Amino acid sequence: MDIPDKMFGPLTFQAKDKYKPSDDLETKCLLCEDSFNLSLRLDIFLTHLFDAHRCVIEDILNIKKLPQYLAHWRQRLKDNWLESIVPSVKIDGVGNTYFLFSDLLAEDKEIRYKLRLEHVLEVQEFERTDKGYVRSCLFCNHTFEGTRQEFVGHLSRQHNLQLGNAQNLVFVEKLVDLVEKKLRSLLCVYCEKTFTDRNALKEHMRKKLHKRINPRNKEYDQFYVVNYLEADKNWRAIEKQNDEYVSSTEGNGDEEYSDWCESGDKITCLFCGHAENDVNLLCLHMDSEHDFDFVAVTDRLDFYQKVKLVNYVRKRVHDNKCPRCGVSHPSFPLLEAHMVREEHHKIPDLTVFDQPEFYFPTYEDDAFLYHIDDVEE
Structure with a gap:
């Protein structure tokens, strides 16, 4: 079956992502003074490790920020014997012993996870701020x-294609390429059923409300930051963990939580039921009515910490618990009176709310999160 070039939009050649890690710098071996350009001489470096130091790094191609990984181990082994930290194995028929750097070692696993998360957040920050992204729409000219x-917002607003909260996306170029490939193959991006022509596919996706990706398809997990926040946990595991937490606590549960998040198209105050269409007006309300200057109190927080703070405060207020001190109250009016009396319209220590459970998936319907970057300083 021939597929026309212009299926859901004009066919164009796309520029590659500009984000580039610094693996092309000269990096010292973790056990000696020899240096290597890892992007050009990785094979030589691995041979050097094997022959000169009897060391093997497992799955090295999937280690993000490799120079930093090697620098970590170089520093650790500077004052410690290799044998005292890294497990040894026999990997040939002669009986020679080699040292294996792998995620079976807790410290190795931790540094791999830390560097992977740093890499993902760096890529996402680049994608959020790089204004030079040029691409033809998947659906129009x-x-x-x-x-x-x-660009993701354009797909959502103009064509109702839902790829998820843009603040949670990463590796957007690859995601859009994948969606475009499926569309050009006449595959529904949600159910992945194949159709005979473009019009049949468009009508199916419109009528079935399938202009969105399938959350059960693990192929998409790589494109959402939430899947990198905890080692060995994706959004499904985190959601299950949070569901178990909610079911074990007192109160009405999350079935009423959405009532506290949005009022139609309006954005609801963090501390009461007041709602505004404009986030800046809402911040003025919180400043005047609750003595809570959102811009000032979050000045030192990054975007992800602000998201967690908003979710934390909303969840606590919904559960009639003071966000500042954690004291529970039988009803919201009593909580409100407590916060006014104790002047507790304040944020707690960073360690209280800067937790993975207060990031994206559990409370993703919170309208305030979509407008955090719109707050005027």
Whole structure:
């Protein structure tokens, strides 16, 4: 079956992502003074490790920020014997012993996870701020130029294609390429049923409300930051963990939580039921009515910490618990009176709310999160 070039939009050649890690710098061996350009001489470096130091690094191609990984171990082994930290194995028929760096070693697993998360957040920050992204729309003749998040917003607003909360996306270029490939193959991006022509596919996706990706398809997990926040846990495991937490606590549960998040198209105050269409007006309300200056109190927080703070405060207020001190109250009016009396319209220590459970998936319907970057300083 021949597929026409212009299936859901004009066919164009896309520029590659500009984000590039610094693996092309000269990096010292973790056990000696020899240096290697890892992007050009990785095979030589691995041979050097094996022959000169009897060391093997497992799954090295999937280690993000490799120079930093090697620098970590170089520092650790500077004052410690290799034999005292890294397990040894026999991997040939002669009986020679080699030292294996792998995630079976707790410290190795931790540094791999830490560097992977740093890499993902760096890529996401680049994608959020790079305004030079140029791409033709998947559905219309519009040639878009701006940030990747704005491109995702165009797909959502103009064509109702839902790829998820743009603030949670990463590796957007690869995600869009994958979606475009499925569309050009006449596959529904949700149920992945194949159709005979473009019009049949478009009508199916419109009528079945399938203009969204399938959350059960693990192929998409790589494109959402929440799947990198905890080692060995994706959003499904975190959601299950949070569901178990909610079911074990007192109160009405999360079935009423959405009532506290949105009021139609309006954004609801963190501390009461007041709602505004504009996030800046809402911040003025919180400042005047609750003595809570959102811009000032979150000045030192990054975007992800702000998201966690908003979710934390909403969840606590919904459960009639003071966000500042954690004291529970039988009803919201009593909680409100407590916060006014004790002047507890304040944020707690960072360690209280800067937790993975207060990031994206559990409370993703919170309208305030979509407008955090719109708050005027």
